Amino acid sequence: MPEMTFVDALRLTLEQEMQRDPSLMLIGEDIGRYGGIFGVTRGLLDQFGPKRVRSTPISESTIIGAALGAAMTGIRTVAELMYVDFTTCAMDQIVNQTAKMHYMSGGKLKVPLVIRTHEGGGRGNAAQHSQCLEAWFLHVPGLKVVLPSTPGDAKGLLTAAIRDDNPVLFIEHKLLYSTKGQVPEGEHVVPLGRAEIKRAGRDVTIVTISHTVLKALRAAARLAAEGIEAEVIDLRTLAPLDLGCVLDSVRRTNRVVIAHEACRRGGFGGELAAQIQEEAFDFLDAPIQRVGALDVPIPYSKPMEEYVIPDEEWIIAAAKRALGKK
Amino acid sequence: MASDAALIVAMYERMLVIRQFEEQAIALFERGHIRGNVHPCIGQEAVSVGVCANLRRDDYMTSTHRGHGNCLAKGADPKRMMAELLGRKTGYCKGKGGSMHIADFDGGNLGANGIVGGGFPIATGAGIGIQNRGTDQVVVCFFGDGAANQGTFHESLNLAALWKLPVLYVCENNQYALSTPLRESVGLPELSERARGYGIPGARVDGNDVLAVHAAAAEAVRRARAGEGPTLLDCLTYRFFGHFTGDKGHGITYRTKQEMEEWRNRCPIARLRRHLLGAAMATDAQLEKIETQAQALIAAAAQYGLDSPWPSPEEALEDVFA
Numbered sequence: 249m250p251e252m253t254f255v256d257a258l259r260l261t262l263e264q265e266m267q268r269d270p271s272l273m274l275i276g277e278d279i280g281r282y283g284g285i286f287g288v289t290r291g292l293l294d295q296f297g298p299k300r301v302r303s304t305p306i307s308e309s310t311i312i313g314a315a316l317g318a319a320m321t322g323i324r325t326v327a328e329l330m331y332v333d334f335t336t337c338a339m340d341q342i343v344n345q346t347a348k349m350h351y352m353s354g355g356k357l358k359v360p361l362v363i364r365t366h367e368g369g370g371r372g373n374a375a376q377h378s379q380c381l382e383a384w385f386l387h388v389p390g391l392k393v394v395l396p397s398t399p400g401d402a403k404g405l406l407t408a409a410i411r412d413d414n415p416v417l418f419i420e421h422k423l424l425y426s427t428k429g430q431v432p433e434g435e436h437v438v439p440l441g442r443a444e445i446k447r448a449g450r451d452v453t454i455v456t457i458s459h460t461v462l463k464a465l466r467a468a469a470r471l472a473a474e475g476i477e478a479e480v481i482d483l484r485t486l487a488p489l490d491l492g493c494v495l496d497s498v499r500r501t502n503r504v505v506i507a508h509e510a511c512r513r514g515g516f517g518g519e520l521a522a523q524i525q526e527e528a529f530d531f532l533d534a535p536i537q538r539v540g541a542l543d544v545p546i547p548y549s550k551p552m553e554e555y556v557i558p559d560e561e562w563i564i565a566a567a568k569r570a571l572g573k574k
Numbered sequence: 575m576a577s578d579a580a581l582i583v584a585m586y587e588r589m590l591v592i593r594q595f596e597e598q599a600i601a602l603f604e605r606g607h608i609r610g611n612v613h614p615c616i617g618q619e620a621v622s623v624g625v626c627a628n629l630r631r632d633d634y635m636t637s638t639h640r641g642h643g644n645c646l647a648k649g650a651d652p653k654r655m656m657a658e659l660l661g662r663k664t665g666y667c668k669g670k671g672g673s674m675h676i677a678d679f680d681g682g683n684l685g686a687n688g689i690v691g692g693g694f695p696i697a698t699g700a701g702i703g704i705q706n707r708g709t710d711q712v713v714v715c716f717f718g719d720g721a722a723n724q725g726t727f728h729e730s731l732n733l734a735a736l737w738k739l740p741v742l743y744v745c746e747n748n749q750y751a752l753s754t755p756l757r758e759s760v761g762l763p764e765l766s767e768r769a770r771g772y773g774i775p776g777a778r779v780d781g782n783d784v785l786a787v788h789a790a791a792a793e794a795v796r797r798a799r800a801g802e803g804p805t806l807l808d809c810l811t812y813r814f815f816g817h818f819t820g821d822k823g824h825g826i827t828y829r830t831k832q833e834m835e836e837w838r839n840r841c842p843i844a845r846l847r848r849h850l851l852g853a854a855m856a857t858d859a860q861l862e863k864i865e866t867q868a869q870a871l872i873a874a875a876a877q878y879g880l881d882s883p884w885p886s887p888e889e890a891l892e893d894v895f896a
Contacts, residue, residue: 273706299706305736307729313695314702314733320684321634321703340726344689345696353677353685354668355893389894413896 249430257399257431258288258364258420261406262326266296269324272410275302275315276328276364285330286366286425308337312363316346316415319361326410332367332381332419346415347390362409366420368459368509369557373422375545378553380458380510385417386486386519392416392440393486397461399429401484404438412440421459421509441488445497449477452503452567455494455520457483460507460558467563478505478567486516494520495528502533503570507563512540537566579855585627585784586850587864589619589843592643594872595652596815599642599659599673602876603819608659612673615643617782617814620842621746622647624787625714625807628795634682634700634713636693639674640746640813641686644716649681652875662882669885670893690751691724693717694743698730701739701804712740712798714791720751722765731806735772738803742794745806747781748813753828766808774804781809782842785849812837 280303283290315327369378409416468478506517626647637644658665677685697715769776794805816825
């Protein structure tokens with residue numbers, strides 16, 4: 249199995265799927281000659297031409313709405329919004345149009361549309377280019393929400409998202425693009441709605457997603473050195489949610505940490521904590537611990553940014569709280 | 575200008591069907607059978623009909639909250655539309671959409687829209703789909719003068735012009751965005767002049783003259799089918815009724831009685847009737863027969879809707895995902 253970067257895994261997947269489906273179209277800002285802000289679409293314009301790799305003016309609403317119109321009329325489409333922060337400019341088209349089209353039409357219209365975007369802080373991009381907004385979309389019935397954490401999952405999940413007949417918000421993390429990992433060759437599909445245990449453990453369950461998976465794994469390694477075996481679950485998709493995987497783990501460890509980079513207030517951790525206590529209250533030996541960014545806009549300056557975004561220290565501390573240790 | 579009597583009579587018939595449908599919808603709303611809102615397009619029928627008479631069934635259309643006329647002109651079945659307004663299982667959307675979300679994919683109707691300006695990008699994308707498939711279909715994007723001030727108008731017309739997409743952007747300019755007159759919403763009252771800003775053709779059309787609308791749309795459709803790109807049509811018209819069924823005195827709080835009377839005197843249906851008789855394209859008896867048939871068609875549609883079964887409550891959980 250070859251090793252490659254997250255970016256290369258995404259590009260390879262787009263290329264493979266465009267070869268597989270001769271009508272599959274990409275649309276977004278600077279995705280043509282420039283190859284996308286992080287290079288995910290580099291080379292695809294030359295390979296597939298300007299009708300299938302449509303580089304657009306800065307018109308986020310129309311990028312999404314046009315992708316929707318094309319998808320509804322039979323052109324499977326991957327739209328790219330440069331930053332998840334820019335979904336705000338396209339919110340009507342995502343929330344009122346794309347998410348509801350199948351339902352409002354009584355199931356008649358299908359929307360095979362993937363919206364690729366990326367989120368997250370850590371690079372000094374400040375308040376309008378660093379948010380984690382997945383919970384907004386989780387709140388809208390009709391959208392699937394996917395956040396891969398490894399190059400292999402990026403390929404498997406993007407393949408599944410593209411082949412899905414429903415709108416999928418596919419949220420990458422800017423700090424993952426240069427990470428490397430094993431990526432299966434050829435056909436590789438990771439079904440949406442299946443979490444993965446990225447590290448097994450018996451003492452505490454850490455449920456997480458996207459780039460925070462990497463922090464959770466580092467936290468788990470350090471906890472292990474102290475004799476605490478943490479299980480790390482990568483949800484991979486928030487909608488659909490693999491609650492079964494989480495509950496199985498909780499019933500074994502009886503202690504839970506939910507960690508994400510999004511602001512703690514209103515983050516998906518609150519929703520997941522509610523679902524866990526509804527289904528497995530009797531198995532919990534301690535309050536569920538939530539780790540999330542402090543509830544402030546992401547500041548620019550490095551010491552301040554590092555102060556508000558959770559790192560592995562926060563996860564370690566939360567795990568110890570869950571275990572009643574200092 | 576259309577001179578084919580059969581075509582003109584057919585347009586007359588369709589306009590009557592729309593008016594009858596709207597009158598019936600208002601009556602059903604007032605009797606408590608229809609929930610939410612109905613936004614009647616009475617007075618504006620010539621725009622829908624004049625444009626759609628140029629379309630094929632496989633052409634696409636996006637519509638608006640005031641979209642019943644658009645849908646009927648595009649060929650929707652009044653029975654299934656009425657059933658949808660009545661929330662029944664037999665409606666176009668199985669009762670999930672209602673008046674503002676009627677979609678008929680088989681008839682090329684990509685959906686009415688509850689968000690003003692929401693249809694611009696969708697229509698534009700349908701144009702991209704056509705271009706990528708290489709067919710000679712076209713898309714009509716109906717919108718109101720209020721929608722012309724949404725950002726999506728600019729984004730979509732710019733993109734369609736840039737890529738020469740086969741889209742007709744047709745403004746049903748009834749001169750009021752709910753209560754706000756066009757003159758209080760734009761610096762440039764002649765909306766068709768905006769077309770120059772995108773490098774596409776634009777025209778102001780008498781939206782109460784179905785023949786003028788038909789002719790303007792015919793040229794725009796020809797251009798679109800030939801791959802020459804989009805056109806902006808600004809069809810000046812007027813809604814006889816209020817913004818929606820609850821609008822006091824048909825909008826008397828923001829329109830003068832005199833203005834409303836003047837426009838009622840410019841009724842597009844009465845005008846076409848005079849034309850048909852004057853040009854001896856039809857006799858009074860023929861037209862009366864068409865009128866009776868339209869009434870019967872809509873009465874039957876209403877009855878079909880009222881007789882149709884309700885969806886079971888738990889059907890609310892279906893169709894979230896394909």
